[in-house]
Amino acid sequence: xxxxxxxxxxxxxxxxxxxxxxxxxxxxxxxxxxxxxxxxxxxxxxxxxxxxxxxxxxxxxxxxxxxxxxxxxxxxxxxxxxxxxxxxxxxxxxxxxxxxxxxxxxxxxxxxxxxxxxxxxxxxxxxxxxxxxxxxxxxxxxxxxxxxxxxxxxxxxxxxxxxxxxxxxxxxxxxxxxxxxxxxxxxxxxxxxxxxxxxxxxxxxxxxxxxxxxxxxxxxxxxxxxxxxx
Amino acid sequence: xxxxxxxxxxxxxxxxxxxxxxxxxxxxxxxxxxxxxxxxxxxxxxxxxxxxxxxxxxxxxxxxxxxxxxxxxxxxxxxxxxxxxxxxxxxxxxxxxxxxxxxxxxxxxxxxxxxxxxxxxxxxxxxxxxxxxxxxxxxxxxxxxxxxxxxxxxxxxxxxxxxxxxxxxxxxxxxxxxxxxxxxxxxxxxxxxxxxxxxxxxxxxxxxxxxxxxxxxxxxxxxxxxxxxxxxxxxxxxxxxxxxxxxxxxxxxxxxxxx
Numbered sequence: 014x015x016x017x018x019x020x021x022x023x024x025x026x027x028x029x030x031x032x033x034x035x036x037x038x039x040x041x042x043x044x045x046x047x048x049x050x051x052x053x054x055x056x057x058x059x060x061x062x063x064x065x066x067x068x069x070x071x072x073x074x075x076x077x078x079x080x081x082x083x084x085x086x087x088x089x090x091x092x093x094x095x096x097x098x099x100x101x102x103x104x105x106x107x108x109x110x111x112x113x114x115x116x117x118x119x120x121x122x123x124x125x126x127x128x129x130x131x132x133x134x135x136x137x138x139x140x141x142x143x144x145x146x147x148x149x150x151x152x153x154x155x156x157x158x159x160x161x162x163x164x165x166x167x168x169x170x171x172x173x174x175x176x177x178x179x180x181x182x183x184x185x186x187x188x189x190x191x192x193x194x195x196x197x198x199x200x201x202x203x204x205x206x207x208x209x210x211x212x213x214x215x216x217x218x219x220x221x222x223x224x225x226x227x228x229x230x231x232x233x234x235x236x237x238x239x240x241x242x243x
Numbered sequence: 244x245x246x247x248x249x250x251x252x253x254x255x256x257x258x259x260x261x262x263x264x265x266x267x268x269x270x271x272x273x274x275x276x277x278x279x280x281x282x283x284x285x286x287x288x289x290x291x292x293x294x295x296x297x298x299x300x301x302x303x304x305x306x307x308x309x310x311x312x313x314x315x316x317x318x319x320x321x322x323x324x325x326x327x328x329x330x331x332x333x334x335x336x337x338x339x340x341x342x343x344x345x346x347x348x349x350x351x352x353x354x355x356x357x358x359x360x361x362x363x364x365x366x367x368x369x370x371x372x373x374x375x376x377x378x379x380x381x382x383x384x385x386x387x388x389x390x391x392x393x394x395x396x397x398x399x400x401x402x403x404x405x406x407x408x409x410x411x412x413x414x415x416x417x418x419x420x421x422x423x424x425x426x427x428x429x430x431x432x433x434x435x436x437x438x439x440x441x442x443x444x445x446x447x448x449x450x451x452x453x454x455x456x457x458x459x460x461x462x463x464x465x466x467x468x469x470x471x472x473x474x475x476x477x478x479x480x481x482x483x484x485x486x487x488x489x490x491x492x493x494x495x496x497x498x499x500x501x502x
Binding site: 131139142 | 305328336345
């Protein structure tokens with residue numbers, strides 16, 4: 014590896030960064046999907062009648078039990094056999110998003126179940142329906158408690174977006190491969206560049222989540238490193 | 244000032260008939276019946292584990308009774324198709340461990356039922372909530388979160404939360420049992436004031452002083468049944484049933500003088 018090699022990497026850096034935007038797009042899509050599906054899955058597991066509970070658990074079990082790459086292939090090549098061709102990007106969002114819903118549902122289930130039973134009782138005792146109690150009493154508390162565990166899921170799926178490379182999404186890893194296929198000797202600096210990009214993104218995201226956690230912190234709710242009682 | 248603030252001994256507000264509840268093999272309530280009239284304060288006493296709390300929860304069906312009937316005025320709470328949320332909105336419930344909503348300020352705790360259940364506009368709800376916080380002497384704590392309040396203050400906010408809904412009656416489930424001794428007084432003071440204003444109340448409590456002062460009638464429960472009931476003077480001084488006498492003797496040794 015010489016100066017010329019580094020110059021090649023440097024010249025391609027804007028391209029890498031632009032491609033990284035696609036990773037961020039994937040991340041936004043999959044983590045939102047995982048959130049929107051994960052919450053109802055968690056609620057069904059905690060409050061649902063038995064058939065719905067079983068169904069929710071089956072969903073969660075499937076998407077947590079199948080390798081991410083296999084899910085990507087299933088969602089990309091599967092529908093095509095029935096005449097539905099999803100774009101690689103859509104297939105990636107669905108596969109990784111549903112997968113994340115399985116993990117996120119367990120984060121939320123844990124948080125919901127850690128809310129003392131008296132909160133639901135008190136909400137029902139003033140005449141709230143179960144849905145109102147969940148919306149106005151249980152979820153606002155549970156979501157706050159879920160942030161630390163959720164930041165773990167965030168750190169995990171942000172890096173999983175590079176897996177979409179396998180079904181042909183033009184994300185950052187794919188562009189790096191174009192370079193390393195031509196300049197084999199640049200593998201080390203090229204992949205280190207990808208590593209650095211994700212280190213920065215993961216760190217930045219967790220920093221934002223930490224701020225969110227502190228901002229939403231309430232007296233009586235545990236918060237890392239800061240004494241809330243005064 | 245809403246319901247229940249007029250003359251004592253009015254019409255029947257609550258009627259409980261032959262209530263049964265079983266947890267697994269153990270029958271916790273074995274046929275409990277009683278009535279509460281408007282403006283009355285009934286205090287339920289008895290050893291722990293005799294179904295007093297279960298009885299209160301069954302009244303609003305927070306716990307589902309197995310058998311028996313309950314009327315709130317002329318609405319049958321145990322009837323088919325009854326709007327339980329509406330019934331619960333008109334029966335206040337004060338819990339042993341307060342159960343204030345942890346993520347809400349004192350004001351929001353009192354206001355949330357008015358906003359979400361009664362669907363009042365925000366200004367009106369705020370006005371009522373502040374008035375009820377003042378009623379329990381905590382208007383200055385409106386912006387405090389539950390964790391910033393003492394146990395006694397939390398319980399007073401919980402009472403304000405119940406009052407704000409303008410309930411037909413309030414059920415108190417051992418409201419002072421979780422409190423440090425020095426904080427019990429402030430909660431009892433609020434309850435005594437409520438009783439004097441004519442609020443209809445059913446109170447499960449071990450506070451014999453309170454029972455003796457404000458109860459129109461004391462109900463002694465043991466083993467899932469009502470053993471004896473009557474005005475405090477009669478029950479404290481000439482209990483008819485030996486079990487009542489025995490319990491009163493024990494509780495007096497523990498908690499001090501009765502009446």
